[in-house]
Amino acid sequence: MFYINQQQCYSLLFHAAWEALQKAGRNPSFLGVEVGAVAVLHTWGQTLTYHPHIHLLVPAVGLSDDGMEWVTARKNFFVPVQALSSIFRGILVRRLKQLIDQNALKLPAGFKGFESLKQKLYNKKWHVFSDKAFGGLSKVLEYLGRYTHRVGITNSRLIRMEKGRGDLLLQRLPSTWRPKGDSPGSPGICPPVCPTHTLIRVL
Numbered sequence: 001m002f003y004i005n006q007q008q009c010y011s012l013l014f015h016a017a018w019e020a021l022q023k024a025g026r027n028p029s030f031l032g033v034e035v036g037a038v039a040v041l042h043t044w045g046q047t048l049t050y051h052p053h054i055h056l057l058v059p060a061v062g063l064s065d066d067g068m069e070w071v072t073a074r075k076n077f078f079v080p081v082q083a084l085s086s087i088f089r090g091i092l093v094r095r096l097k098q099l100i101d102q103n104a105l106k107l108p109a110g111f112k113g114f115e116s117l118k119q120k121l122y123n124k125k126w127h128v129f130s131d132k133a134f135g136g137l138s139k140v141l142e143y144l145g146r147y148t149h150r151v152g153i154t155n156s157r158l159i160r161m162e163k164g165r166g167d168l169l170l171q172r173l174p175s176t177w178r179p180k181g182d183s184p185g186s187p188g189i190c191p192p193v194c195p196t197h198t199l200i201r202v203l
Contacts, residue, residue, distance in 0.1 A: 002052055005105045010041055016092035017054050023087055024079040025062050033062025033071045040144045057140055078130060085128040093121055
């Protein structure tokens with residue numbers, strides 16, 4: 001559904017992430033403040049597969065209700081990850097339903113209705129990864145910045161080209177995460193596939 005509705009669904013990701021962050025931040029049980037963030041969209045994963053997701057750089061402080069002072073988060077966490085995951089899931093599913101009800105999305109073949117989709121989404125365990133900025137703020141900005149000024153397949157990933165075939169260096173997932181039948185190593189990608197890997201990143 002995301003691939004055939006990229007503009008709408010990428011916007012959905014940003015709005016759902018921002019709304020979830022605001023809702024969690026304003027909760028007096030967590031921080032009770034107005035929070036801020038810098039967000040960057042990634043459309044591929046470590047193995048160059050289509051995997052749209054958002055990275056958020058969030059300061060561990062927020063503005064008080066009257067806007068007069070900064071309130072610092074606890075040292076051990078910003079907001080509870082489990083709570084944030086549930087909030088994000090609820091908001092994204094709700095906003096997705098709104099888009100479907102408004103006929104704003106192209107529905108894939110075999111779509112069995114929103115309730116069926118909702119059940120599948122809620123049956124999956126959602127996990128929002130949250131951690132402190134390892135190496136400091138500059139390292140995080142450098143990491144996110146690379147993805148705003150680079151393409152999915154860079155020259156550094158190209159190991160060799162011979163006889164019309166290219167071999168790309170991919171970051172391999174741990175064996176427990178690989179799809180069934182996926183073997184370790186650097187898979188080759190034939191020339192007709194390379195343009196596809198590039199074009200799915202053109203927004």
